[in-house]
Amino acid sequence: MRKFDFGKKSSFRSVLLLLVGGLLLNVIPAKLAIAFGLPLFLDCTGTVLTAMLGGYLPAIIVGFLLNAINGVSDPVTTYYGVLSILIAIGAALFYQKGFFKSAFRLLVVIFTFAIIGGGLGSVFTYFLFGFNFGEGISAPVAIAFHDVMGFSLFKAQFLADIVIDVFDKTIVVVLAVFLFRFVPESYRDKLNKIFMRKTPSSRGLGNAMVSNSLLRKVVIVMIITEVLLGTLASAIGFYLYHEKSIRNFTDIASGAAQAATVAVDAEKIDDFIEHGYSAEGYERTKWVLERIRESFSQTKFLYVYKFLEDSVMVVFDLDAEGIPGVEPGKKIKFDPSYEPYLPQLWAGEEIEPIISNDIYGWLFMVYKPIRNRAGKTVAYVGVDIAMATIKTDEAIFFIKLLSLFFGLSILIICVVIELVKRRVVAPLNDMSLAVFRIATNTMLASELDDENMNLDKIKTSVDKLVNLKICNHDEIGKLYEDVSTMSRDTYNFMWKVQVQSQRIQRMQEIIIMEFAEMVEARDKSTGDHIKKTAEYVEAIALQLRADGKFKRVLTNAYIHKLKRAAPLHDIGKIAVSDLILNKSGKLTDEEFAIMKNHTVEGGKILKKIVEDAEGAFDADYLNESIEMACYHHEKWDGSGYPNHLKGEEIPLSARIMAVADVFDALIAERIYKKGFSYEKAMAIITEGAGKHFDPEIVESFTHISKKLYDERTVIDAAQNAGNAKIA
Structure with missing residues (x-):
C-alpha cells in the first residue's frame, strides 16, 4: 500500500505539536478569563486554530479532549464536548470554504459559533439542568432582558447566553486568525500533507471530479447511522435513569x-x-x-x-x-x-x-x-x-453515556474516514486526476493542434502514479496497472507532438511580438521602450520576491509571463492618430482624452485575440497583457485612468508596469526632451510612492534602480557610438 508522511517521526511531532498547542490555547485564555474575572469563556481558541491548520480530525480531538480533561474534576463539563465538536466541525468547514479570508464572512462564523455555544448550549442547559436564573457569566444581561425588556425567564436567559457568546466568539475567532498568520507556511503545508487536505494548487480541476465523492457518501452514511443509534440509545438510557x-x-x-x-x-x-x-x-x-x-x-x-x-x-x-x-x-x-x-x-x-x-x-x-x-x-x-x-x-449519567457512546462513535468515524481516505479515495483521486489531465491535453493536441501543452505536468502525473505503488490484489490494483500503462503511452505520444507544436508556438509568439513592435514604432519618440520596460518589469518582480513581497504570486512562471506580457502594454496606441501620437507639443484636453483611451483599446484588442484563439495556443500570458494594457496608467491613490482603481484593486502586473513605464519615460531621451538624471528620475518615483505607485514596489525598485540606470546608460552609449560610426 501507499506510504504516507503521517508515519514518519517528523510528522508525528508536527501532529503532536498541533494537538498540544491547540489544547494549551483552549486552556490558557480560559484560565486567564477566570483569573481576571472577565465575563467570557475563551475556551475554544485552540479548537478554531487547529481546525484552520489541520481540519476536522485534530480539531475534534482538541475540542473534545479539553472537555474530557475538565470532566475529571467537573463531570458536567464533559457534556459540552458535543458543542466543542460542533464548533470544531464548523471551523473546519468555514475555513475550507474561505470564510476566514473576509471580514464580512467572519461575522457569519462568529454568529454561527455563538448560536452553537450560547444558543444551543442554553437550550441543552435548560432541558438538562434548568436555568439557574441570575447566576453565571450571563446573569446581568439575563436580568436586564427580564426586568427591563419584560422577556420570560427562558427567553431572557437564551438571548443573554447568545449575546455573551457573540463577544466571546469574536475574541476567539479574531485571536485564532491573528495567530494563524504567524504559523510558518512550511508547517501549514506539512499539516496539509499529513491530513491530506486540498491545497490551493490542487483545487479547481480536482474539485470537479470529487463533488460526489465516495468518502462523502461513507461519511454521510456513518453520521446518519451514529446519530440515529446515539439518539435512540441516549433517549432510552436517559429515560430509564430519570425514572x-x-x-x-x-x-x-x-x-x-x-x-x-x-x-x-x-x-x-x-x-x-x-x-x-x-x-x-x-x-x-x-x-x-x-x-x-x-x-x-x-x-x-x-x-x-x-x-x-x-x-x-x-x-x-x-x-x-x-x-x-x-x-x-x-x-x-x-x-x-x-x-x-x-x-x-x-x-x-x-x-x-x-x-x-x-x-x-x-x-x-x-x-x-x-x-x-x-x-x-x-x-x-x-x-x-x-x-x-x-x-x-441525571446529567452526570447522561454525560457518561454520551461520552462513552459518541466518544467511541466519533473515534470510529474518524478512523474509518482516514482509512477510506488513505486506502481508497486518495489513490482513486490521484489516478482519476492524472487521467483527466492527460485526456484533456490529448484532446487539445489532436483536435486543436496545441503546441503549448505542459509535458512537465503530465510527466509529474505519470510519476505520481508510478510512485503510488498500489499493490492491492483487487479492483483498485487492476485499475492502477491499466492507468499506469495508459499514462506512459500517452506521455510518449504527447512528447512527439510537443516537438512539432513548439515550432508553431514560437511562430505565433513572433507574430504577436512583431505586431507590438510595429505599433510601438509608430511612436517615434519611444525608441526601444517595449524591450526596456519588459526588462525592468522582470527585474522589479525578481527583486520584490527577493524582498519577501508577494511571494505566493511571484513564482518563476508568473514572472516569466510578466516579461512576455510587458511588450504588449501599449498596443492600444494603434487606435491613436499619428498626429496625436507624435505631436511634439503639449496635447490639448481632447487629444489627451484620445491618448488615454489607448488603455481601453489595448484591453479590447488583447481580449479579442484571446477569444479568437479559443485555446489554439498558450495565451495565458496574454491575460497579464490585458491587465497591463488596461491598468498601467491607474494610480495608487485612485486618480489614474481609465477606471480610477486604487490600491490593491489595481492588478499587481499593472502596478509593476506603472513603475517600469514611468522610469523608462523619465530617463529616456525623447524628441521633445532630454533624459532625466538618475537622481531626478528617482526623486519623482519616490515622491509618487503611495500616490502614483504602490509603495512596496517603489521600495524594492530603489534597491535595483541604480543598477538598471547604469546598464541603460552603457547600452545607450554603445548604440549612439554605433550610430555615429555608421553615419
Whole structure:
C-alpha cells in the first residue's frame, strides 16, 4: 500500500505539536478569563486554530479532549464536548470554504459559533439542568432582558447566553486568525500533507471530479447511522435513569419528611402556631428538624405547614442558604403549583411529589401528613430538593453515556474516514486526476493542434502514479496497472507532438511580438521602450520576491509571463492618430482624452485575440497583457485612468508596469526632451510612492534602480557610438 508522511517521526511531532498547542490555547485564555474575572469563556481558541491548520480530525480531538480533561474534576463539563465538536466541525468547514479570508464572512462564523455555544448550549442547559436564573457569566444581561425588556425567564436567559457568546466568539475567532498568520507556511503545508487536505494548487480541476465523492457518501452514511443509534440509545438510557433518579430522590425526601413527622408533636401544632418560639418545646423541635435536614444533605428546604382554605399557616420554616425562614404563625398564599393538590391537602391525604418553579427556585417537593392521636391530619411536613441537584445527577449519567457512546462513535468515524481516505479515495483521486489531465491535453493536441501543452505536468502525473505503488490484489490494483500503462503511452505520444507544436508556438509568439513592435514604432519618440520596460518589469518582480513581497504570486512562471506580457502594454496606441501620437507639443484636453483611451483599446484588442484563439495556443500570458494594457496608467491613490482603481484593486502586473513605464519615460531621451538624471528620475518615483505607485514596489525598485540606470546608460552609449560610426 501507499506510504504516507503521517508515519514518519517528523510528522508525528508536527501532529503532536498541533494537538498540544491547540489544547494549551483552549486552556490558557480560559484560565486567564477566570483569573481576571472577565465575563467570557475563551475556551475554544485552540479548537478554531487547529481546525484552520489541520481540519476536522485534530480539531475534534482538541475540542473534545479539553472537555474530557475538565470532566475529571467537573463531570458536567464533559457534556459540552458535543458543542466543542460542533464548533470544531464548523471551523473546519468555514475555513475550507474561505470564510476566514473576509471580514464580512467572519461575522457569519462568529454568529454561527455563538448560536452553537450560547444558543444551543442554553437550550441543552435548560432541558438538562434548568436555568439557574441570575447566576453565571450571563446573569446581568439575563436580568436586564427580564426586568427591563419584560422577556420570560427562558427567553431572557437564551438571548443573554447568545449575546455573551457573540463577544466571546469574536475574541476567539479574531485571536485564532491573528495567530494563524504567524504559523510558518512550511508547517501549514506539512499539516496539509499529513491530513491530506486540498491545497490551493490542487483545487479547481480536482474539485470537479470529487463533488460526489465516495468518502462523502461513507461519511454521510456513518453520521446518519451514529446519530440515529446515539439518539435512540441516549433517549432510552436517559429515560430509564430519570425514572430511577426520581424514585431515589423521592425516597430521600420521603425519609426526611417521615423523620420530621416523628419529631413534631402533632398535639402541639396549634400551640406552636399561636405562641411561636415561646411555645414549650418549639426550640427543641426546631433543633431536631435542623439535624434531620443536615442528615439528608440533598434537602434544601424543610418546613411544616398547616393548610387553610385560603392560605397556609407556617408552623416551622427553617432558614436555608441566604433565605431566612418565615416566622411561625404567619400566613402565606398558595403557590400555583399547589392548586391541583389542594382538595387532597385539605382532606389530609397523601399526595404525589410536586415540582415547583417559583421565587425559591426549581424544586422537587415531598409532603407527609402529621396526624394526631385521633388520626386527623393537623399539618404537613414539606421537604424540598432542588431540581438542579436531581438534574445534575441525571446529567452526570447522561454525560457518561454520551461520552462513552459518541466518544467511541466519533473515534470510529474518524478512523474509518482516514482509512477510506488513505486506502481508497486518495489513490482513486490521484489516478482519476492524472487521467483527466492527460485526456484533456490529448484532446487539445489532436483536435486543436496545441503546441503549448505542459509535458512537465503530465510527466509529474505519470510519476505520481508510478510512485503510488498500489499493490492491492483487487479492483483498485487492476485499475492502477491499466492507468499506469495508459499514462506512459500517452506521455510518449504527447512528447512527439510537443516537438512539432513548439515550432508553431514560437511562430505565433513572433507574430504577436512583431505586431507590438510595429505599433510601438509608430511612436517615434519611444525608441526601444517595449524591450526596456519588459526588462525592468522582470527585474522589479525578481527583486520584490527577493524582498519577501508577494511571494505566493511571484513564482518563476508568473514572472516569466510578466516579461512576455510587458511588450504588449501599449498596443492600444494603434487606435491613436499619428498626429496625436507624435505631436511634439503639449496635447490639448481632447487629444489627451484620445491618448488615454489607448488603455481601453489595448484591453479590447488583447481580449479579442484571446477569444479568437479559443485555446489554439498558450495565451495565458496574454491575460497579464490585458491587465497591463488596461491598468498601467491607474494610480495608487485612485486618480489614474481609465477606471480610477486604487490600491490593491489595481492588478499587481499593472502596478509593476506603472513603475517600469514611468522610469523608462523619465530617463529616456525623447524628441521633445532630454533624459532625466538618475537622481531626478528617482526623486519623482519616490515622491509618487503611495500616490502614483504602490509603495512596496517603489521600495524594492530603489534597491535595483541604480543598477538598471547604469546598464541603460552603457547600452545607450554603445548604440549612439554605433550610430555615429555608421553615419
